[in-house]
Amino acid sequence: MKETVSALMDGELEPASARKAVTALHSDESLNDSWNTYHLIGDALRASADLKVDVRRGVAARLAEEPTVLAPRRWLRPVRPRTVGAAAIAASVSLAAVVAWQQLSFTTPSANLVAANQAVPVQVQTGAVADPVDPYVQAHQEMAADQSLMAVSYR
Amino acid sequence: MKRVYFLSGCMLLAAAMAARAADDDWGVLKKSVASARQLPLSGTYLHQMSGLLETFRLYRAGDGDGVLERRESLDGPPREIVRTGGDVVGYAPDTKSLAAARLSAMRLFPALLPDEIDGIAQSYAVRRLTGDRIAQKDCQWFELKPRDTLRYGVRLCLENATQLPLKIMTVSPKSDVVEQYMFTDVEFGAPRNRAVLKPHYRLSYPMRTLATQVPESTAADIEVSGLPTGFRLVRAMKRSLPGQADKQVRQLIFSDGLVMLSLFVEPMMGDPRTPRVSSLHGVISTASGHQGDMQFTLVGDLPEQGMSAVARSLKISRP
Structure with a gap:
């Protein structure tokens, strides 16, 4: 029968025999395989550009065997290799928080003062620092803390 | 001519309104002085000066002369400052911390303005600024601006309902903030647990009493x-x-x-x-x-x- 297929390919069959051969090809799978194989051989011999490896059946079979995975995807991978990166991010976030706090804590209700307030008070640092246990400062504070002084002076 | 009358009328009206607004602002500040001294509350506040940032917890109960309040430092040397009416006493576990307590007792936020503010107007102008939000509460900024450049100005953000100062800044003539206090959280009402009003530390130092014992002699010979x-x-x-x-x-x-x-x-x-x-x-x-x-x-x-x-x-x- 394979000779018939080969003859059919070469166009050597009578129309009636050819019709019979085509019907046989449709019904017999092994003949159909042979038909494909002969064409492949023919293409190979002619070094045809259309030469193709038939992987369809193989791929379809492997796909059918593959189990369907229904488990959810793991978003969190084991953490060890990423710890250093995370620490760096945490550090930069906390730095941002500190900077933001510093900026925010100096914001003022009056817009024309914002620029001035971003600078740390300078005249304080350039001046000499008074001694908190200086007897004069202490004597002043003892009296300044006395609210009754204020009340007496303006009543 | 009519226009001149109209304009001058407008200006007079504006001036009168401004004066009235200033009177209202002084009234608000007076209320804030009382709240700052007496409003029962529990809160946490920050204090910042050049190179210094510290946090205190403040509890207050009672009213009038019966106010009892205790504040404790949450960082730095452990210290407590307890005020009973006009008496202020510092507490600490050791003498070094007690010295720090003396410094902390100099200014008792939020009561930074004097009891009587009537005499301020000659040297300071009051101005209402923008609204703000501090410690999850809405407040209104006020400024006491000195009429010369020799003094510090003061800005206060007063809580809308109680006029309690939620934030107070001392501002230099160059508009630098040299010192500021701010509540980070505050709850109105006396603390339920009265134990938070009692001192914990062993050593104490009386800071001040309203009736100061310093001999008085107003006759200055200079x-x-x-x-x-x-x-x-x-x-x-x-x-x-x-x-x-x-x-x-x-x-x-x-x-x-x-x-x-x-x-x-x-x-x-x-x-x-x-x-x-x-x-x-x-x-x-x-x-x-x-x-x-x-x-x-x-x-x-x-x-x-x-x-x-x-x-x-x-x-x-x-x-």
């Missing part, structure tokens, strides 16, 4: 002029300095209604001291110098430039 406008003599005395019991100095205390300025006068000892100006945390400044056979020291809550200007313009004389 005359002082050249102080910035608004400063008036509130007390004059002869006293010994802390830790120097043998040395007698004259102390004259002046106030502009918001801050106090002490002038110490003593006979010159040895060589005249070189004039110098210094500041403590950028808020309290001192200046010293000499006039004739007297040497003087100024201490007060003025900016350094203001203090050195006062030291230059000051005239001390014996009548």
Whole structure:
């Protein structure tokens, strides 16, 4: 029968025999395989550009065997290799928080003062620092803390 | 002509409205003074000065002279400051922390303005600024702006319902914030657990009482002029300095209604001291110098430039 297929390919069959051969090809799978194989051989011999490896059946079979995975995807991978990166991010976030706090804590209700307030008070640092246990400062504070002084002076 | 009448009428109306707004603002500030002293609350606040940031927890119950409040530091040396009416006592576990408590007791946020603010208007103008939100509460900014450039200004954000100051900033003439206090959280009402009002530490130091025992003598035998406008003599005395019991100095205390300025006068000892100006945390400044056979020291809550200007313009004389 394979000779018939080969003859059919070469166009050597009578129309009636050819019709019979085509019907046989449709019904017999092994003949159909042979038909494909002969064409492949023919293409190979002619070094045809259309030469193709038939992987369809193989791929379809492997796909059918593959189990369907229904488990959810793991978003969190084991953490060890990423710890250093995370620490760096945490550090930069906390730095941002500190900077933001510093900026925010100096914001003022009056817009024309914002620029001035971003600078740390300078005249304080350039001046000499008074001694908190200086007897004069202490004597002043003892009296300044006395609210009754204020009340007496303006009543 | 009609237009001129109309314009001048508008201006008069605007001026009247501005004056009335200022009166209202002074009224709001007066309410805030009472709230700052007496409103029962529990809260946490930040205190920031140049190079210093500290946190306190504050509890307050009672009202009027029966106010009982306790604040404790949450960082730095452990210390507590307990106020019963006008009596303030510092508590700490050791002497070093007790010294820190003395410093912390100088200014008891949120009660930073004096009890009586009527005399302030001569030296400061009040101004209403924008609204803000602090410690999850809505508040309104007010500014006490000095009428000259020798003093600090004060900005307060007053909570809308109670007028409690939620944030107070001391602002230099250059608009630098030199000191600020701010609640980070605050709950109104007396704390349910009365134990939070009791001190925990062993050592105590009485800071001040409203009835100060310093001998009073307002008859000053020296005359002082050249102080910035608004400063008036509130007390004059002869006293010994802390830790120097043998040395007698004259102390004259002046106030502009918001801050106090002490002038110490003593006979010159040895060589005249070189004039110098210094500041403590950028808020309290001192200046010293000499006039004739007297040497003087100024201490007060003025900016350094203001203090050195006062030291230059000051005239001390014996009548």
